[in-house]
Amino acid sequence: xxxxxxxxxxxxxxxxxxxxxxxxxxxxxxxxxxxxxxxxxxxxxxxxxxxxxxxxxxxxxxxxxxxxxxxxxxxxxxxxxxxxxxxxxxxxxxxxxxxxxxxxxx
Amino acid sequence: xxxxxxxxxxxxxxxxxxxxxxxxxxxxxxxxxxxxxxxxxxxxxxxxxxxxxxxxxxxxxxxxxxxxxxxxxxxxxxxxxxxxxxxxxxxxxxxxxxxxxxxxxx
DNA sequence: GTTATCTATAACCATCAAGTTACATAAAGG
DNA sequence: CCTTTATGTAACTTGATGGTTATAGATAAC
Numbered sequence: 394x395x396x397x398x399x400x401x402x403x404x405x406x407x408x409x410x411x412x413x414x415x416x417x418x419x420x421x422x423x424x425x426x427x428x429x430x431x432x433x434x435x436x437x438x439x440x441x442x443x444x445x446x447x448x449x450x451x452x453x454x455x456x457x458x459x460x461x462x463x464x465x466x467x468x469x470x471x472x473x474x475x476x477x478x479x480x481x482x483x484x485x486x487x488x489x490x491x492x493x494x495x496x497x498x499x
Numbered sequence: 500x501x502x503x504x505x506x507x508x509x510x511x512x513x514x515x516x517x518x519x520x521x522x523x524x525x526x527x528x529x530x531x532x533x534x535x536x537x538x539x540x541x542x543x544x545x546x547x548x549x550x551x552x553x554x555x556x557x558x559x560x561x562x563x564x565x566x567x568x569x570x571x572x573x574x575x576x577x578x579x580x581x582x583x584x585x586x587x588x589x590x591x592x593x594x595x596x597x598x599x600x601x602x603x604x605x
Numbered sequence: 606g607t608t609a610t611c612t613a614t615a616a617c618c619a620t621c622a623a624g625t626t627a628c629a630t631a632a633a634g635g
Numbered sequence: 636c637c638t639t640t641a642t643g644t645a646a647c648t649t650g651a652t653g654g655t656t657a658t659a660g661a662t663a664a665c
Contacts, residue, residue, distance in 0.1 A: 473583060477580045544653070564610095
C-alpha cells in the first residue's frame with residue numbers, strides 16, 4: 394500500500410465522525426440523510442466527510458433514485474491493518490496467530 | 500479505546516514521516532539526531548513529530564546522557580488494530596481466525 | 606565553570622481541515 | 636413543467652498541522 398493511500402486511509406480514520414459513519418455503514422448501507430440524522434452537524438458537513446471516506450476508498454456510493462447510498466468497502470481497512478501488523482514483533486503474545494491471519498488475507 | 504485516543508493514534512499514523520519514524524524504531528531505539536539524519540527536514544520538525552507520537556502513546560522516551568532515546572510502544576497499535584477488526588464481518592475469508600486473535604490480545 | 610553536544614521551545618508562516626450558510630443540481634411525481 | 640426531495644458545491648471562518656529559523660536548556664567533558 395502506497396504512502397499516499399495510507400495517508401488518505403489513516404487521515405480518514407483520524408476523525409471520530411468518520412469513524413462513526415463507518416460504524417453505521419458496517420450495519421447497513423445508508424444515504425446522506427440517514428447519516429446526517431445521526432449527528433449534530435449540517436448535511437454539507439456529512440457530505441464532505443463522505444467525500445473524504447470515498448477518496449480513501451473506504452466507501453463506495455451509488456445512486457438509488459434521488460438518494461445516494463454509501464457502502465462500506467473493507468479493502469483499505471484490511472490494508473491498514475496489514476500495515477499495523479508489520480509491528481507484530483511487539484505483539485508478543487499472539488505473534489504466530491497474527492502471521493497466520495495475514496497469510497490468509499487476499 | 501476512547502474516541503480521543505483513537506483520534507490521536509490515527510492522527511499520528513496519518514503522516515508518512517511519523518510512520519517512517521515508527522518503522523525505524525521497530526528495528527531499534529533511536530535518538531533525535533539519528534532520526535533527523537533519515538529525513539530532509541530540520542531537527543525541530545522531527546522533535547515535533549516525536550511529540551505527536553508520544554502524546555498518542557506510540558512511543559516512550561528516556562534520557563541516556565545528553566540524548567533521549569525513543570522507544571516504540573505497541574499498545575496503541577494493538578488497540579487501533581482492534582478497532583479496525585470490528586469490521587471483521589467484511590473480512591469474509593478470515594473471520595474466525597481474526598476472532599481468535601482478538602480474544603488473545605491483552 | 607566553560608564549552609560542546611543534543612534536544613526542546615518560541616515565534617512565525619503557509620496550508621489544510623472541519624465546520625458554517627446559501628445556493629445549485631439531479632431525479633421522481635403529479 | 637413545476638415542485639419536492641435529496642444531495643452536491645461554493646465561499647467563507649476558524650483552528651490545527653507541518654514546516655522554518657533562532658534561541659534556550661540540559662547534560663557531559665574538560
